[in-house]
Every structure is written in structure tokens, then in C-alpha cells.
Amino acid sequence: MAVEIERRFLVKNEAWRGLVTPKLLYQGYLSVEKERTMRVRIVGDEAWVTIKGYISDVSRHEFEYAIPVQDALTILEQMCPFKMKKHRYCIEHQGHVFEVDEYFGDNAPLVVAEIELATEDTAFARPEWLGEEITHDGRFTNAYLSQHPYTTW
Amino acid sequence: MAVEIERRFLVKNEAWRGLVTPKLLYQGYLSVEKERTMRVRIVGDEAWVTIKGYISDVSRHEFEYAIPVQDALTILEQMCPFKMKKHRYCIEHQGHVFEVDEYFGDNAPLVVAEIELATEDTAFARPEWLGEEITHDGRFTNAYLSQHPYTTW
Numbered sequence: 001m002a003v004e005i006e007r008r009f010l011v012k013n014e015a016w017r018g019l020v021t022p023k024l025l026y027q028g029y030l031s032v033e034k035e036r037t038m039r040v041r042i043v044g045d046e047a048w049v050t051i052k053g054y055i056s057d058v059s060r061h062e063f064e065y066a067i068p069v070q071d072a073l074t075i076l077e078q079m080c081p082f083k084m085k086k087h088r089y090c091i092e093h094q095g096h097v098f099e100v101d102e103y104f105g106d107n108a109p110l111v112v113a114e115i116e117l118a119t120e121d122t123a124f125a126r127p128e129w130l131g132e133e134i135t136h137d138g139r140f141t142n143a144y145l146s147q148h149p150y151t152t153w
Numbered sequence: 154m155a156v157e158i159e160r161r162f163l164v165k166n167e168a169w170r171g172l173v174t175p176k177l178l179y180q181g182y183l184s185v186e187k188e189r190t191m192r193v194r195i196v197g198d199e200a201w202v203t204i205k206g207y208i209s210d211v212s213r214h215e216f217e218y219a220i221p222v223q224d225a226l227t228i229l230e231q232m233c234p235f236k237m238k239k240h241r242y243c244i245e246h247q248g249h250v251f252e253v254d255e256y257f258g259d260n261a262p263l264v265v266a267e268i269e270l271a272t273e274d275t276a277f278a279r280p281e282w283l284g285e286e287i288t289h290d291g292r293f294t295n296a297y298l299s300q301h302p303y304t305t306w
Contacts, residue, residue, distance in 0.1 A: 030191055030204060031184035036232050038183055038191050038204075049202065049218065051183060051191075053232040061232060063224050065202065071216050079189050079206040079214060 003055065004062040005120055008140060009113045012131035016100050016113075022087035025101075028080030032143040039142070040067075040075045043088075047072030057136045058120050082146035094125035106149030112140060156208065157215040158273055161293060162266045165284035169253050169266075175240035178254075181233030185296040192295070193220075193228045196241075200225030210289045211273050235299035247278035259302030265293060 027041035039050045047069045053061035076083055084107060089100040096115055103110045113130060134140045139153070180194035192203045200222045206214035229236055237260060242253040249268055256263045265287070268277060287293045292301070 030189050031186075033184075035234075036183050049204070051202070051228060051232070053228075061227070063220070063228060065218055065220055067216070067218055074214070075204060075206075075216060079204070081188075 002062050004052070004060045005058055005117045005122075006060075007058060007115055007117065007133065007135045009115075009133050009135075010131035011100065011111045011113050011129050013129050015129040016089065016091055016098075016127070019091050020089050022089045022102070024085065025088050026076065026083070026085050027142070028076045028083030029143055029146050030075070030080060032082060032147060034138070037143045040072050040080065042069055042072050042076070045069055049075075056120075057138070082143075084142065084146050084149075091127070093127045096124045098127065098130075103145070103150065106151050107145050108151070110145070110150040155215050157205070157213045158211055158270045158275075159213075160211060160268055160270065160286065160288045162268075162286050162288075163284035164253065164264045164266050164282050166282050168282040169242065169244055169251075169280070172244050173242050175242045175255070177238065178241050179229065179236070179238050180295070181229045181236030182296055182299050183228070183233060185235060185300060187291070190296045193225050193233065195222055195225050195229070198222055202228075209273075210291070235296070237295065237299050237302075244280070246280045249277045251280065251283075256298070256303065259304050260298050261304070263298070263303040 023043050025041060025043055027039055030038040030040065035054050037052045041048050041050065047067050048064050049067050050062065050064040055061060085104045087102040091098045091100055099114045101112050115124060117124065138144055176196050178194060178196055180192055183191040183193065188207050190205045194201050194203065200220050201217050202220050203215065203217040208214060238257045240255040244251045244253055252267045254265050254267070266283060270277065291297055
């Protein structure tokens, strides 16, 4: 069992671009309730199923298991009503890694930066491109965005 | 990827009892929509997460992955709104195995027999204790029973 502690931000300029090469994430949801989500994600030749349980806006139970990519593809294509693709840029900044997600399709041009922390009040340095915090705005969760794309807001 | 083809029956007497020793199944659901279910199940010192997708009353996509028992216990206790315990008796009869499930708690005294088949029209011999077919009665699915226990019908 693990608890994921995460804060989320908008980005306010393009200074993060070009720092690292992104990975393509293809993911979908089998369940998108606030209390629990079930995600299937493919990155390159790896795939996972992830169960998350809501504790607070910042903290979630997280259980993640590697599965065959072919299974993941079948589940995504045949069983997931809600799915999305995005580019993920993992950007290190003063000892922490920010995951910057650039959304495609109906969620473009949204860009969100996430940081995983050891505790809810762990301090971290803010890169100059980091914008407004959206941790407490449930609309910016991937589960919500997969059902209600950004361009439809 | 696998497709599970399964027919389900009530049992009409007690002649199946005593044929084999049962296993205790403890399971719960993270998602119980008709189109897709996510189940976590513990049997002894093993556990699995299972994703099923509806194809027809008889056939379902099924993806099953072993997970640590401690993870499964945490998921069941902290994240599953719907769960149940039952005894499972695996009874061989003329080349096929019937899984006879005896439910506990609010689902007692319900007993259901399932048989997995290679195709939807595979023939099989019926033991004399096999009762009415309930394959097409969605109330007898475990996902439904976990939300609407038998004694509340």
C-alpha cells in the first residue's frame, strides 16, 4: 500500500519547453468516481493498471500493477469510455521532479504541472514557469478531464 | 486477453454437499457498472484484481492479475463499498467443473452453480442437483448481489 501526496499547478509560460524529451502517455478510466478511480496507462512498451482511493485533494491511496501492453490496449480500446493522450515532461528542479503534462485533443492546449511530495507540507522550490495552484480544483484531475475535456468548459 | 464464457444455475437440493472441501472467497467491487466491473478477490494466501467487460449475459472480457494479499486486504477494507464472502466448491462432473458458490451474510442461503465453457453452445452433462438456469437474470451476478443482497429482494 502506498499513499500518493501530490500538488498540481498550471504553468504560466513556455520556459519549461525544451528542457527534456517527453514521453507519450495513453490512458483511460474504467471507473471515475471521486472516491476511487481505476486507470489503465500505456507508456512505450510498458503498461499498468492503477487503483486510486480519495483521501483528500492532496493525498490518495495508490496501488499500481504492471500488466501486458496488449491487455492494456484491448482494455483501453474496448472497455474504457473515457481516455486521453498527453505528453509528459519530467523536469527536475532543485531536488524535486515536476511532471509537466501537455494534453492533446479536446484537452489541448491545457498544460498541468504535478509534484509528488513526501508529506502534505513538504517545502519545494518553485520554478519560474510554475503558475497558479489547482490542487483543490477537481476539474483538473485526469478522471474529470477524460469525461469533460478542457475545451468544453 | 481472454473471453470468459459462463452459464449459471440455481441448485435444487443438497446432493452437492460433502463432495469436496470448499475454499473461502472474500471479494469486493471497485466498480459495478453493467458494462465493466473491477473485482478484488482473496482466496487463502493469494489475491487478484480482475477487470471484466460485458459482451453478453454469457460472455465477458476478462483480465486477471495477481496482486499482494496485503494490498487486496487494504483495498477491500478501505476502498470497496460492495463486498461479500462465500464458500466455493469446485465439483467435477463428467469432464466439466461446476463452481458451486454458497453465499454468507445478507446473501445466505443463496447457492449458485457456475460452469465455464469453451463456446456459448458447448454441451455439458447436468448433475442431478443442478436447478434452474439464471444466466440471463442479472440479479444473480456477484456485482449485483454485492449491492442488493439476496435477503433484501
